[in-house]
Amino acid sequence: xxxxxxxxxxxFSGLAMFSMFFGAGNIIFPLMVGQVAQGSVIYALLGLFxxxxxxxxxGLIAMTLFQGDYEAFFSRMGKVPGKILIWLILxxxxxxxxxxxxxxxxxxxxxxxxxxxxxxxFSCLFAGALFLxxxxxxxxxxxxxYLFTPVLLFFLFVIVFKGMTSNGFSLRVxxxxxMAALSYGLKEGYNTMDLLxxxxxxxxxxxxxxxxxxxxxxxxxxxxxxxxxxxxGATLLALVYGGFAITSAVFSKELIHCQPDHLLGExxxxxxxxxxxxxVSMAVLLSCLTTAIALTTISADFIRDQVFKNRIRYQxxxxxxxxxxxxxxxxQFSGIVKILxxxxxxxxxxxxxxxxxxxxxxxxxxxxxxxxxxxxxxxVIIGQLI
Numbered sequence: 001x002x003x004x005x006x007x008x009x010x011x012f013s014g015l016a017m018f019s020m021f022f023g024a025g026n027i028i029f030p031l032m033v034g035q036v037a038q039g040s041v042i043y044a045l046l047g048l049f050x051x052x053x054x055x056x057x058x059g060l061i062a063m064t065l066f067q068g069d070y071e072a073f074f075s076r077m078g079k080v081p082g083k084i085l086i087w088l089i090l091x092x093x094x095x096x097x098x099x100x101x102x103x104x105x106x107x108x109x110x111x112x113x114x115x116x117x118x119x120x121x122f123s124c125l126f127a128g129a130l131f132l133x134x135x136x137x138x139x140x141x142x143x144x145x146y147l148f149t150p151v152l153l154f155f156l157f158v159i160v161f162k163g164m165t166s167n168g169f170s171l172r173v174x175x176x177x178x179m180a181a182l183s184y185g186l187k188e189g190y191n192t193m194d195l196l197x198x199x200x201x202x203x204x205x206x207x208x209x210x211x212x213x214x215x216x217x218x219x220x221x222x223x224x225x226x227x228x229x230x231x232x233g234a235t236l237l238a239l240v241y242g243g244f245a246i247t248s249a250v251f252s253k254e255l256i257h258c259q260p261d262h263l264l265g266e267x268x269x270x271x272x273x274x275x276x277x278x279x280v281s282m283a284v285l286l287s288c289l290t291t292a293i294a295l296t297t298i299s300a301d302f303i304r305d306q307v308f309k310n311r312i313r314y315q316x317x318x319x320x321x322x323x324x325x326x327x328x329x330x331x332q333f334s335g336i337v338k339i340l341x342x343x344x345x346x347x348x349x350x351x352x353x354x355x356x357x358x359x360x361x362x363x364x365x366x367x368x369x370x371x372x373x374x375x376x377x378x379x380v381i382i383g384q385l386i
Contacts, residue, residue: 010225013205014232015149020201021056021237022152023098023291024105024333025192027284030241031263033185034248040181041249045242047185052241055352056194057234060202062355064223065362068206070199073358076369086302088347089196092340094299095324098193101336102288102295103127103329105261109284112265113277123329126289127322133293134300134318152290155283156240159264162271163247190348191341195355200298205229247271261333296321346384350377 030048037044066073074082092098107122176184206226248255248263251270258266268280296318304310304317328336353373360366 010229011232013225014229015153015236017060017201017205017229017233018236019149019152019287019290020204020294021192021194021197021233021291022240022287023295024101024288026052026194026237026241026291027244027264027287028105028260028333029188029191030244031248031267032260033188034245034250035252035255035258035263036184037176037181037245038249038252040176040178041245043178044181044185045245047182047187048189048241048245049185049238051186051189052192052194053189053234053237055189056192056198057230059195059198059351059355060205060230061223061227062359063199063202064206064226065359068203070203073199074354076358076361077354077373078370086306088343089199090299090302092343093193093197093200094295094302095321096328097336097340098197098295099130099292099299099321099325100327100329100331101333101340102292103325104331104333104336106284106288107329108259108261108333109265110281112262112269113281119330119332120326123326126292127326129289130292130296130322130325131315131318133289134296135315149290152283152286153236155279155286156243158279159268159271159283160240160243160247163267164243164250190344191337193340193344195348195351196344197295201294204294204297259334292325296325342384346377346380349380350374 029052030045033044033048034041063070063073070086071082074085076082077085103123103126104119106126107117107119110122111117206222244264247267251267254270255263255266264280264284268277272279299321300314300317303320304312304314308317331339350373353376354369357366357369357372361369
């Protein structure tokens with residue numbers, strides 16, 4: 001039995017990758033894409049797949065060439081700029097963006113079915129669950145891959161299957177061109193923030209692979225299993241994104257006045273009836289909790305190691321992360337997205353360039369990196385100001 005589990009760890013690590021990535025934005029933005037694109041949903045999905053799957057997993061694999069060492073990865077921009085960028089990204093995906101976004105979306109979904117539920121009470125309960133799930137860091141990948149993700153996939157499958165078969169599978173024709181839908185999907189994929197998260201998720205998964213492959217003769221064996229796990233995670237994301245977007249497109253008429261953070265809750269009511277509340281709430285809870293677990297672990301490590309130089313305990317740094325996240329979650333999902341969107345639009349193109357030139361550096365010894373990265377950054381900033 002142990003041998004079977006050992007040989008299949010790359011598969012369960014792929015499940016863990018899926019659950020780490022599939023958080024608040026990964027629920028909302030595919031639904032928004034379907035709701036808006038409607039009859040052109042396939043083109044919108046193509047755009048979403050590029051920016052929400054292909055690019056993040058490219059970043060994930062690029063990090064394996066640096067053995068999951070994000071400091072080495074970003075230091076090629078310069079020591080000080082690299083550290084600043086690490087702080088910025090971890091703030092965005094951690095306690096000032098990604099984690100509170102998970103809390104606020106879960107609350108919004110539960111609030112559809114439990115209107116008397118208070119945000120502050122729910123946020124504190126969510127934070128408590130985060131603390132308990134992350135306090136034993138070495139078990140994070142096993143917890144996600146073996147326990148949470150299979151349950152999550154079951155609930156997601158129920159929602160997608162019922163949604164795609166409950167309304168005659170007819171798509172409304174909407175005055176959006178296919179190219180406009182493609183562009184919209186590309187833009188919404190950025191808002192998932194998955195490229196930013198991939199740089200740091202890689203450090204968790206790579207170290208786990210390294211522990212499991214202590215007898216490996218070279219890093220290439222670890223990288224190969226990492227790639228196999230990435231294919232599993234990316235495939236699952238594509239299937240769920242496609243199901244969510246098409247379901248939302250099918251019910252676009254009924255969802256026309258629905259706020260983004262209530263979309264999945266309303267779809268649950270439409271397709272699952274009296275069972276909708278439980279299934280949808282559990283799906284969102286597991287989706288957001290699994291992503292928040294990974295983000296909390298990364299953020300807590302960074303605060304303990306880099307901010308306080310190991311002068312505080314890991315458990316204390318977790319409390320700091322979840323405490324800040326609870327405060328920021330009071331802005332609710334839409335407020336957090338408004339703050340994050342402009343920063344993401346500026347950062348993403350230069351980070352893509354950094355990924356590309358870091359891969360070229362590791363594979364072919366290309367030295368060039370600062371000029372293209374900073375040139376693109378300045379170009380984007382000027383474009384935003386004009």
